Amino acid sequence: MTLPTPPGGRGQHAAPDAAGQSLSAWAAGLPRQQAPARPAPAEWAPPAPAPPRRRAGVIDRHEAPDFPIADYARHSSSSADSSSDDATGRMPGLGDGTPPPPPGEPAGPGAPLPPRPRSTWSRMQRRTDGAPVDPDDAPTVAHPAVAGTPPPPPVDAHAEEDAESLFDDHTGGLEVVVADDHPRRSRRARRAAEHHEEHDSAHDDDHAAGDDAKPRRRRPVAVVLSLVVLAALVAGIVFGGKALIDLVNPADEDYTGQGTGSVDIRVEEGDTLSDIGSTLVEADVIASVGPFVDAAETRPAATGIQPGVYGMRQQMSGAAALDLLLDPATRLFSRVTIPEGFTVARVLQRLAEETETPIEELNAVAADPVALGLPAYANGLAEGWLFPATYDFEPATTPQQMLQAMVARTVQTLDELGVPEDQRLRVITEASLVQAEAASPEDMGMVAQVLDNRIAIGMPLQLDSTVNYASGKDGVTTTAEDRANPSPYNTYYARGLPPGAIGNPGEDALNAVLNPTPGPWIYFVTVNLDTGETRFAVTADEHAANVALFQQWLRDNPN
Structure with a gap:
């Protein structure tokens, strides 16, 4: 109860x-x-x-x-x-x-x-x-209840x-x-x-879900598709990465064989082997620069490739292209050698013959001091300013470019020798006389001293070379009529130096004028034209004996 x-x-x-x-x-x-x-x-x-x-x-x-x-x-x-x-x-x-x-x-x-x-x-x-x-x-x-709490x-x-x-x-x-x-x-x-409670509830839910709650097995098709997608991604990464690397750093590809066809390429002044290789790639002579440079590193002669135009073939291997560049016959140019003492007329004729340039075009340029590029102290005269040397002219070189290159070489030589500009015309003129009269560099200094000694005493130079220049003839001998020509270039007629050079002197003649060999000589004569033997004399009698020797040589060599 x-x-x-x-x-x-x-x-x-x-x-x-x-x-x-x-x-x-x-x-x-x-x-x-x-x-x-x-x-x-x-x-x-x-x-x-x-x-x-x-x-x-x-x-x-x-x-x-x-x-x-x-x-x-x-x-x-x-x-x-x-x-x-x-x-x-x-x-x-x-x-x-x-x-x-x-x-x-x-x-x-x-x-x-x-x-x-x-x-x-x-x-x-x-x-x-x-x-x-x-x-x-x-x-x-006992604590009071919170306000608002129901009873x-x-x-x-x-x-x-x-x-x-x-x-x-x-x-x-x-x-x-x-x-x-x-x-x-x-x-x-x-x-x-x-x-x-949560565990029991989850357990009951699992039982209630039945087979629907069990994890489903992946089907083979889904697995295969996943593998295909993964393989595609890997392939894309590989090939895409290779393309990117080739874009940033192209692979050194190379052709095989000696190539076909023909193409002209130009090597500029100061080009390196890499520069030459890039020029060959642009003309499709080689596939890439690498093989060409690799082949050049084993060939010391590759560093001596000269500027110019070369006749090459397309799609050659790097090594074959290098061999062709080192062959002198590959270079396309006209090599022209101008000897010391050549007059302007003979120089133009040589250029026309060697470069297949019309002589009329060369004469027109030589007659124009501005087109020729003569300096002001040349007094408008082209004679003596076409420096004697060996020149390589490419097929596309113009007549003006050829003659300007010769004048520039003369000015360069005078600059190197330190000749003042107000003395350059006199030095060029006297050097042309020394170049025409002396048979060897050893005699040039003595010839220059004879000219200075005669000018110093007011004696005419009396040079046969000046008589023939005035008469337009070649040779070493003159006639009485030739020596009577009133041309200012005739040193038998006019005293002192002629108004300009009678030929194009070389560097040895210029050095002889600047540094003559000291001596009292007043006379000189070449007694043997075959050997160039020249004899110098102080008195007229010594000179007369030397002249007799020369006349005897002429009789012995009538031709």
């Missing part, structure tokens, strides 16, 4: 035990001073649920005997003062052979007090020795009995349940419960 709630606050109604008496009825006999009043909370708040827990030394209430609380209270003071429990440590009537009192009758005054379990009752007793209070022993404090539902007696029955087991004993106030354990327990 259900007993009314004892005064002093809300309590739990215990379910009837095996003897037919509830725990509430048993506790009703306690003195009021022994049952501390619990303060009623301002508003009801549901307690936090805690899992039931069995503790060591707890007595199951179903095995506890029914005895009056009054007798227990009467002997509580003596029990509290005792330092130990009975020898058995058990309550009377619990297995010690003492029969419990009949229901409804109080135990006798001499009945022993029931023992208090150490693990539970000691914690319920307040400490009076000044030791720190365990937080678990702190009195329960608690009415208490149902049967619901409390059902909740209280949850803590009962089937052992038949009295169980004292102590709530677990430790927040960590409560939180850990809740997490474990939630985990088990």
Whole structure:
């Protein structure tokens, strides 16, 4: 049966035990001073649920005997003062052979007090020795409910009995349940419960899903397509990367063989082997520069490739192209050698013959000092300014370019020799006389000294070379009529140097004029035209004897 709630606050109604008496009825006999009043909370708040827990030394209430609380209270003071429990440590009537009192009758005054379990009752007793209070022993404090919290539902007696029955087991004993106030354990327990609930829910879902929840196997077609796509990506990366590398750094490709057809390429002044290779690539003579340069590194002669035009073939190997460039016959140019002492007329004729250039075009340029590029101190005279040397003229070279190159070479030589500009016309003129009269470089310095000695004393130069130039003849001999020509170039007729050169002197003649061989000579004559033997004399008699030797040579060589 259900007993009314004892005064002093809300309590739990215990379910009837095996003897037919509830725990509430048993506790009703306690003195009021022994049952501390619990303060009623301002508003009801549901307690936090805690899992039931069995503790060591707890007595199951179903095995506890029914005895009056009054007798227990009467002997509580003596029990509290005792330092130990009975020898058995058990309550009377619990297995010690003492029969419990009949229901409804109080135990006798001499009945022993029931023992208090150490693990539970000691914690319920307040400490009076000044030791720190365990937080678990702190009195329960009611807190006001948060504003806006709905009022608690009415208490149902049967619901409390059902909740209280949850803590009962089937052992038949009295169980004292102590709530677990430790927040960590409560939180850990809740997490474990939630985990088990989620696991059970997922397990149920898997069973409900059935075969649909099982992973499906990949089909062979999808695997093959994936492999094909992967292979395509790899191939694209490989070939695309190779194309990019070839674009940034082209591979050194090379043709094979000696090539076919013909093409002209030009090597400029100052071109390196790489420059020449690039020119060959542009003309499709070779495929790339690398093989050509590699072949040239093993051929020391490759560094001597001269500027000019070369007749090559297309699509040749790098090595074959190098061999062709080193062949002198490959170079397309006209090599023209102008000897020292040649007059302008003879120079133009040589150019026309060697370069297949019309003589009329050459004469027209030579007659125009501006087109010829003569310096102002040349006095408009082309004679003496076409420097004697060997020239290589390419097929496309114009007559003006040819003659200008010769004039530029003369000016360059005068610059190198350090001849002042106001002296250059005189030096060129005298050097042309030395070039025409001296048979060897060793005699040039002495001839130059004879000319200076005669000019110094006002004596006519009397040179047959000037007579023939004035008459337009060739040779070393003159006639009386030739020597009577009133031309300013006739040194028999006019004193001093002629107005201009009678030929184009070389560098040796120019050096002889600038550095004549010191000596008192007034006369000189070549006595042997085959050997060029020349004799110098100071007096007229010495000179007459030398002239006789020359006449004898002429008789011996009538042709």
